[in-house]
Amino acid sequence: MANAIKIELVTLSEMLFSDSAEMVIIPGSEGLFGVLPRHAATLANLQRGKLDVYNGGSITRRFMIDGGVADVTPERVIILAERAVDLDAVSTQQLDQKVVAATDAEAAFINAVKQAI
Amino acid sequence: MANLKDLKTRINSVKSTQKITSAMKMVAAAKLRRAQEAAEASRPYSSRMQQVISGLASNASKATAPALLVGREIVKTHLLIVVSADKGLCAGFNGSIARQARIEIKRLENEGKSVLLYMVGRKAADNLSREIADKTFARIENLQGSGIDYNKVGEVAEKILHGFENNSFDSVSIIYNQFVNAITQNVVVAPLIPAQIEENNSESGASNYEYEPDENELLEQLLPRNVTTQIYGALLESSAAELAARMTAMDNATRNAGDMIDRLTLVYNRTRQANITKELIEIISGAEAL
Numbered sequence: 009m010a011n012a013i014k015i016e017l018v019t020l021s022e023m024l025f026s027d028s029a030e031m032v033i034i035p036g037s038e039g040l041f042g043v044l045p046r047h048a049a050t051l052a053n054l055q056r057g058k059l060d061v062y063n064g065g066s067i068t069r070r071f072m073i074d075g076g077v078a079d080v081t082p083e084r085v086i087i088l089a090e091r092a093v094d095l096d097a098v099s100t101q102q103l104d105q106k107v108v109a110a111t112d113a114e115a116a117f118i119n120a121v122k123q124a125i
Numbered sequence: 126m127a128n129l130k131d132l133k134t135r136i137n138s139v140k141s142t143q144k145i146t147s148a149m150k151m152v153a154a155a156k157l158r159r160a161q162e163a164a165e166a167s168r169p170y171s172s173r174m175q176q177v178i179s180g181l182a183s184n185a186s187k188a189t190a191p192a193l194l195v196g197r198e199i200v201k202t203h204l205l206i207v208v209s210a211d212k213g214l215c216a217g218f219n220g221s222i223a224r225q226a227r228i229e230i231k232r233l234e235n236e237g238k239s240v241l242l243y244m245v246g247r248k249a250a251d252n253l254s255r256e257i258a259d260k261t262f263a264r265i266e267n268l269q270g271s272g273i274d275y276n277k278v279g280e281v282a283e284k285i286l287h288g289f290e291n292n293s294f295d296s297v298s299i300i301y302n303q304f305v306n307a308i309t310q311n312v313v314v315a316p317l318i319p320a321q322i323e324e325n326n327s328e329s330g331a332s333n334y335e336y337e338p339d340e341n342e343l344l345e346q347l348l349p350r351n352v353t354t355q356i357y358g359a360l361l362e363s364s365a366a367e368l369a370a371r372m373t374a375m376d377n378a379t380r381n382a383g384d385m386i387d388r389l390t391l392v393y394n395r396t397r398q399a400n401i402t403k404e405l406i407e408i409i410s411g412a413e414a415l
Contacts, residue, residue, distance in 0.1 A: 037338060049334050053338060053342070
């Protein structure tokens with residue numbers, strides 16, 4: 009597909025998302041940026057924020073990532089995040105359970121996820 | 126011929142050993158499944174990271190790029206991270222690590238470099254203790270208990286990065302057992318600093334990267350993270366490999382114990398029969414004499 013870009017969202021423990029999409033909005037450390045097919049090759053630092061995958065003009069998948077790095081080439085994006093959560097697949101209850109055992113940095117991330125749901 | 130009571134005791138003791146080894150095998154098998162999943166799940170991340178880094182390294186110019194990426198010009202001291210297990214009873218697992226470490230130390234010293242060691246896990250450190258007394262940079266144990274904590278690995282990586290900045294050593298590599306499958310583990314020596322560059326990088330032609338923020342700032346964050354990731358990946362591989370090795374070793378031990386019990390039981394029965402025969406002969410010849 010000429011008008012789709014391959015996206016891989018990889019965390020330390022799993023491949024969270026691997027599919028083609030029309031566009032992805034990435035929370036870069038210098039601000040949000042959108043990646044469409046044939047985007048210039050870029051290596052970007054990321055900050056904590058929402059990562060939205062667009063198909064057919066609207067958001068189809070939403071993730072929360074906790075920093076990391078994005079490797080963009082014209083054909084594909086690889087997003088490496090140490091922590092990431094699929095916002096459509098978690099509930100506040102699950103997060104509450106996790107926050108008990110979490111370190112400070114993890115807890116801060118989980119709270120951010122809660123607000124984003 | 127040994128007497129019956131001794132044989133019985135012997136058989137019982139082998140039986141209880143067999144119970145222990147078979148329980149250890151079960152435990153290792155159960156843990157292995159989780160460890161294997163964890164090791165396999167972490168591979169995409171570290172391989173993607175590797176891909177990004179080697180793309181960067183093949184485009185970087187030696188003069189300006191950070192030393193973490195391209196290495197220092199003169200390498201006087203080399204740090205070897207040796208990853209072994211905290212516990213034994215896993216066949217050649219720790220031995221092969223120690224052997225490889227010995228080979229690497231010799232090779233590096235023949236190149237005129239001095240060697241420092243970061244020992245992860247107790248077993249290889251014990252095995253090498255005489256040779257490494259003056260070479261140990263640091264030791265850490267109990268890192269690989271149940272599940273490997275990324276934050277703790279971060280501390281290890283920080284110590285290494287700190288040592289690198291202070292010129293305690295100029296290059297770093299890591300020796301660990303890579304998990305292949307339940308019966309095979311490969312001893313791997315992988316470079317950490319400078320970063321490993323894969324040959325024939327298929328994408329290297331296209332990577333005239335733009336950087337956001339600027340290149341140096343980005344590399345400053347990315348390269349330390351890469352070191353942590355590679356160590357973390359190596360530890361996951363190693364702990365899966367350890368459990369696999371233990372499972373195989375304990376399976377063999379259980380089978381050997383079974384063979385031994387069979388043999389001992391045979392001897393026991395023969396002895397018992399011989400005793401009965403002897404008693405009968407005694408009774409009969411006693412009766413005949415009357």
